[in-house]
Amino acid sequence: MSPEEIQQIFFVECEESLAAAEAGLAACQAGTQDSDTVNAVFRAVHSIKGGAGAFGYSALQAYTHTFETLLSDVREGLVVLAPPLIELLLRALDTLADHVEAARETTPEPDDAGLISEMEAAMAANADQGMVSGDGDEEGDGVAAGPVSLRELPPVQVDVAEEEGREADLDLDALLDDLGLDFGGSGPVSEGDVPDTDGGEAGLHVHVRPRAGAMRNGSEPLLMLRDMVALGGHCIDCDVSQIPALDGLDVSQGYLGWTFAMPSGVEEDAVRDIFDFIGDDCALTFGRDAVLPQVELEGTGVVSATAVPGDTPPATAHSPTEVQVAEPAVKGEDEPRAGPGAVPAPPAAGQSIRIDLYKLDRLIDLVGELVIAQAMLVQRLEGAGITASEELSLLESLTRDIQESAMSIRAQPIASVFSRVPRILRDLASTTGKHVKLEVFGESTELDKTVIERLGEPLTHLIRNAVDHGIEKAEDRIAAGKSPEGTLTLSAEHRSGRILITIADDGAGINRERVLAKAIEKGIVASEAQLTAEEIDNLIFAPGFSTAQVVSNISGRGVGMDVVRQNVKDLGGRITIDSTPGRGTAFILTLPLTLAISDGMIVNVADQTMVVPLAHVVESLRPGEGDVKGLGSHRQMLNVRGKFIPVIALGASLGAERGGTDPEKGVLIVVDTESAGQAALLVDDIQDQRQFVIKSLATNFRPVDGIAGATILGDGRVALIVDVDGLVACALPSHERQAA
Template sequence: VAPPAAPAAVAAAATPPAPPAPGQSIRIELSKLDKLIDAVGELVIAQAMMAQRLSSEGLAASEEIAVLDGLTRDIQESAMAIRAQPIGSVFSRVPRIMRELSASTGKHVRLEVSGESTELDKTVIERLGEPLTHLIRNAVDHGIEKPEERLAAGKSAEGTLTLSAEHRSGRILIRIGDDGRGINRDRVLAKAIEKGLVAPDAQLSKEEIDLLIFAPGFSTAQTVSNISGRGVGMDVVRQNVKDLGGRITIESEQGVGTTFTLTLPLTLAISDGMVVNVGDQTLVVPLANVVESLRPAVEDVKGLGSNRAMMNVRGRFIPVVPLHVAVGAYGAVEAPQDGVLIVVETEGAGRAALLVDSIVDQRQVVIKSLDTHYRSVEGVAGATILGDGRVALIVDVDGLVARSMAEHGQMDLSHPHGLAEAA
């Protein structure tokens, strides 16, 4: 079991920030906060409609409208801050989990925590516990070696698990890292071939092999235990993170360790988006996915037939995903050089370029769920009301690109050698 000093060190490192002084806080029903957030969302929509009306009538935006825009954003940020809570309330559960895992596995593990005062929406925090627990269990059971194995590899007998949180570009990054054995990609690939997930002759990159661990029911554990090896867990983690509007990425080096990074929105109510025209439809692409936008030269685009193409972006070929095909829009541009390509970063397929007719603008959008009235549609994350009163679908970039890859053959599209073979 872990040395007696370790649990004390863990508890001290994960201590959440002190509560507010008496008289500096009040208790309030969550339903009242939800009503406030909904009202703020409607205010954002109303402000956008007012600005749109002035623009459509040829009137220049006045200084008062600019002030209103700033006040609306201030109110929105203040309302979101009321719902925000320190992530330390989730991190504080980890030391107990670590002690239980150390006792059941016989591994010595030290926990290092940082960023526990980082705040995000209460709803996100409430749904973060399960995926975080899965990742910690996975790190201790699969990642960190037993003391004798670590000593034989020239490491200290005590492993280290790091847990951190930080704000970056309007999102929150949560990292769970270990200094264990890293992902054995040969073993993962062999298991994936055995289970029929990939073809025996498939040429996968390191990143693609790593993502195989998120396949439903996938496990390389040789024995089943209460911790892992039951064929459930990592696929649940990925789905939970996706349901929160986030993504999960992996960095791993064999013999050095593995780090999982969760990128999550600060709130599930309002987001920054890029409004685009695609044929007869107007869509919103989440700004969190956007890398850049450009108009390609003819020589930078290589057609592969059947609505497939690759684009050369500074020496790197990435697949072109025509949005009009994905959403069934009519009257859209079909040649990449005739439209605008939005380069996006996806969770499972790397970078891709979304083909749109034009970019309208960039704005805050109020996210409206469609789950109440419609079944889940892959590639659609929700909807929003634009300034002119129209409803626009919000694109689920990860789901849409993944579906396009599956329909057109991912290997041909995501690697330069596929381009060479198709040429």
């Protein structure tokens, strides 16, 4: 793996850590301030710090070190987690995200001096009690009181005297001095010489040995040893027995092992947190009676297991706990063979691997081709009169299982999008002075990763619009009998193979008189136009439209809502508005669960073959005598168990030649839509019901009203996929849609 690939993995992990930290701080803000929540935030920040040091991002590392030190004081109870401190931590996290972005894009680092001063001031209140890294310092332990700054630690300098034909002599004392690890004298320190850092019972003994891949994978074990010192640790032994002759040194190998005595106040989890980033590339053992972890020098067949001076190997059930990690396999050594009837061990819970997105997209494409090939095989066999129903059913079932499994890999909870909203609201609160309470429902709802990635921008626009235009100022809300704090509600739910995302506020609603006046002023509609409430609401999606009185960094330039609608349409979805004056506005986004494969009903309309997505289909029927009634001069209505719904000729609506218009001679497909309720699509006949692979029409041709995309049928022909919501909305006048 190249350094660039490792670096990219680091930034991906940074995004995950930032999300975890933000979720933890949001939970703290909501009142959940238990140790698990605080520890989760600490671990997330610590992981970023470790990677920053490994890749040489000094500004990011220094800032994160201060952030981490404050969090360390919080989790040890030295600093009270009050609302002002939570607000400070949230702002510090925002700046940390800016630091990560600056490191990723190689842009100037953000100005963090003010925040560092605020964090240091928050820690100053407990300075007289001693910080976690210098509590109870005594003469001779080599650990300074107060927080240890990374900028103050000495650089790593390893001086090895080279003499031809002889083994290298390693000045161990000089090496330890350069690392900032003081033995308190020459040579190894016996257990009786270890200073009592807490004035009480001595704490953990920690044995550390980096494995062969520790430095090769971009990690820096020396920085982690310094973090041990920062926790108050004292190095009592360094195993140098595996250092080879100078001409045999390999910088990718790990030759040294260290034993630390930790203060009694340091927990085992705090030590493990230091080595989170390096993972299995560093072996750890805890306990006085433990030995240094065994480590194989890769490619040499040499295994080191040097005992700690004065210690004895564990032999009873009271042995110290060891971090169980898989030892690197010896090159060329065969895997152990299981005995007869042996059952493979199940994978560890939560085990996962990283997969390149290109490989995942390629898998989805291949599954799509498999679906097409299966449809072609079925059609070819049926055309030849070959009966193999059992085999074809099995093939169809397996194909569907493979497709569902492949799609589930790409499915992600929408919580990853919703988690960004608290930061947006905090930024808007500082800009607008409006404080908004966030309510979230259905954040575990899953949908395709591609949809999630492209949903962030339109969602951000809608939230900014809701706060700036929808929710009133505190004094106006109080005058209207409302709470001074506004409420923004985000919800997501599955409905008939689609996902509905609602962004609702409890503001003043859309001021339709003002919207119409602004539209007439800008020439978007004629002054004599008679528009319904729904049509006026939809004017806000017109390009260049804005009702803001003052241009700001939030709104007023007429750019945003038209982009939102276009982005949603590009995802194969629709956006509708439900606004009540004085009570608020809701934007409803209707999106497909996936952009790749779906189920559909293949229908014939004149000389065209089309696909109606099965997610919209309620039922299909042939109308009996008297089931269809006329309404006005051109509208026909279908009586479905006492309820009349409009009939729409699919061929005529899409411009197909010789499309049928007599409902009694065709088949009616009852469909459900978001904007107009139910309608009946008139087609000539239904050919089949199959899975289909969605191909973008806009990418390969151009957007077509009423068409959501295209697919390839089993016989190789191209069929258009009907955009049911868009087709019904265009075919029905606005008053009929409102009545529905």
